[in-house]
Amino acid sequence: MTSKTMKAVHVPAVGQALELMSVPVPEPDNEQVRIKVEACGVCHGEAKIVDGWASSYPRIPGHEVVGVIDSVGAGVEGWQPGQRVGVGWHAGHGETTGMTIDGGYAEYMTAYQGSVVAIPDGISPEEAAPILCAGETVFSALKNSKSRIGDVVAVSGIGGLGHLAVQYAAKAGYEVVAISRGADKADLARDLGAHHYIDAAADDVAERLTELGGATVIIATAPHADVINPLLGGLATGGELVLAAVSDDPIGWSALDFLGGQATVKGTFTEADSMADAIKFSVLTGTRPVIEVFPLEKAPEAYDKMMAATVHFRAVLKVS
Structure with missing residues (x-):
């Protein structure tokens, strides 16, 4: 087990505001990869975590995640460290990213291999993140x-x-x-x-x-x-x-x-199988979200602006 810690922003309990904390870096379990998070979109779905929909607390939100695999668990096939990947709402194994398992408001996160999609060159992490939801x-x-x-x-x-x-x-x-x-x-x-x-x-x-x-x-x-x-x-x-x-x-x-x-x-709702298609189409056609970028430490501010509809048009956390 690693003794390293990372910065993360979590919801401490139902109804409480987002809070920056230092927590242990997660280790990938069977069929999981660990992702060094580069960017994570700020979505209205996060409000449901504050409202009490998460399976347990504290919970790290974030389901529009782009980063690079830095470690793989047992049983992982087809993915290896160094690959650029994204994770959306569907976390695999019946889990929901940022709702029933921790998400991307953190320097690292783990994800089941079936929930991961490749992110091609030609689009920045900050631009790719909102496309995943x-x-x-x-x-x-x-x-x-x-x-x-x-x-x-x-x-x-x-x-x-x-x-x-x-x-x-x-x-x-x-x-x-x-x-x-x-x-x-x-x-x-x-x-x-x-x-x-x-x-x-x-x-x-x-x-x-x-x-x-x-x-x-x-x-x-x-x-x-x-x-x-x-x-x-x-x-x-x-x-x-x-x-x-x-x-x-x-x-x-x-x-x-x-x-x-x-x-x-x-x-309509997000479909795990279509995330890669949406990313590919966006790269091919030059479709890009209009984004406002915040550092991870300002996730509470980004969330508040998203909820107040004063972001033009999507808030994104630049993590690393």
Whole structure:
């Protein structure tokens, strides 16, 4: 067993704030690798750990992790020290990274070999980290949708997820409509690749989408029921509304809302098998998250800014 210690930021107990601590460097167990963490994204999922969803406390959060393998446990095949890797939400063996086992708000972490994906050259650790959750979520939403090249695809919400969804959709060959509140995001949306912009504060979203022929797919990334509710009316016949936003609020639809257009509403979530695809597509197309970088010691500040929605657009911890 190692006697070395490392810096880590953990949630000490339910409801308590993030805290910087010195803890032992973990040793890889059977089928695990140890990763020297280079960067870790700060995601809204961390709030659930503070709220009490973790399996035990203290718990080190972080499920958008990029680093380099520095040690392997017994039974590991196909991975070796020196390889550049990433870890997302799915930790393998029924575990959840940063929720039931410790995550990447630390200088080192362990991960089961089945949860690890290779990170290619051509993208920095800080840029790659958010793709392992935020980016992969909207990438999978598009990849698994019924849309085809040239179809109208709308993205509601130009934030941490939405700004990536717009880029993915544009670079995959769709006619992209960005939807947000206020005219101030119109130029940004077009810079990201959107062909159209709808100001939800001034325009009837469903009416504007209908004028474009209706959206084959709408990806809803803004977690507010009053934003999601009107989107259904903007779908083309047989279109899909994909909920990528996390919200506990009732959306407010009735059966009547579904009688006219044969619309489908479905959810999306991170898929372990698609993380490598999302990273590869991002490298090939130059898709990158807009990030604000913090040192590990400022993880509490990064978390607070993420929760207050004042980060532009994704907070990332630079660990080593």
